[in-house]
Amino acid sequence: MTTTAHPTAVGADAPEALESRFATCVAAGDLDGIVGLYAADAVVSLPRGREAAGATAIRSAFAAALAAGALGAVGAPAAGVTARAVVTGGLAMTTSTTGDGTVRTQVARRTADDRWVWVRDGSRLRDVEACLPAPSGELAVA
Template sequence: MTTTAHPTAVGADAPEALESRFAACVAAGDLDAVVGLYAADAVVSLPRGREAAGPAAIREALAAAMAAGVLGGDGAAVSSRAVISGDLAMTTSTTADGTVRTQVARRTADGRWVWVRDGSRLREVEACIPAPSDTLAVA
């Protein structure tokens, strides 16, 4: 897995292109580029009703999924489309096995598209659940 101090580009030129950029970045092992497809205020659904909110939590979840090898291969999208309404879009991708994933994307000020809500990509990936803390809060 590679990381870069400054990803070459953030987001995609069109919302329907986010999925192919995601696949290319995962295939290249470029975690920074994968995280760059999400807005700073994005939220990603995780298993058991948990969520990763913001770049640090999303990076941690995606790094775990990449390390577990669950973001490529058979889970790669074979089709992707978007329904655009102003600066928001609903993106939908379908994998070879028929799994459908949906996300919400937003157009940035510079015209690029980033995901703000990813409700299905990591929802079944147990490797993304953060380890429990060893410390207990004392009131």
Template structure:
């Protein structure tokens, strides 16, 4: 897993580019890049009705998932389709993996024109490794 000293480009230039960008960042083990795909106030669903809210909790959840190798299929290019339905500065992004798993997220256009996810209800929901021992930074859904 890598982290960089310099800021990683935040988000993607279009909402449908978020999923392929995530796959590349997971393959590279770039935790900073992965976290940069999420807004600072984003919420990611975790197992057992928990949620990672905000960049620090999202970083911890993804760090644990990367360390456990739980994100391998994303990085291995298993995404069959990635699409977005855009309405103004919001978009619903959807991806379908080779095994038929469908993931949906909500993205928002930032002031800089880049797109970031603000709600991810499915990516880590079935990854027990992403639950920290100290769940103080997590909220119950």
């Protein structure tokens, strides 16, 4: 896992570009880049009905997933992945469909500097057990 001295530019130029940026960041182990795709007040669904709310919790969840090697298939820029966005004003619903038919959905919003970031991600980490906090509050790393 790497972090950068100068974090990757926040978000993407278009909501449908968030998916490919995510895959690129995962492939590079770029935790700052991954977190930069989410708004500071974003919420990411975790297994068992849990959620990571806010940048600190999202960073912890993705750090645990990267450390456990659990994002390989989730973030892989595999052939056949399609990304779409339905935009209404400053909000967008983004979806990606993998070759095996898995569909991921997120909600993105336009930032003040005309970039797009995810604000709600209900599917990316939902089945990644490594993201769950241990009973002590620390994230469990498998």
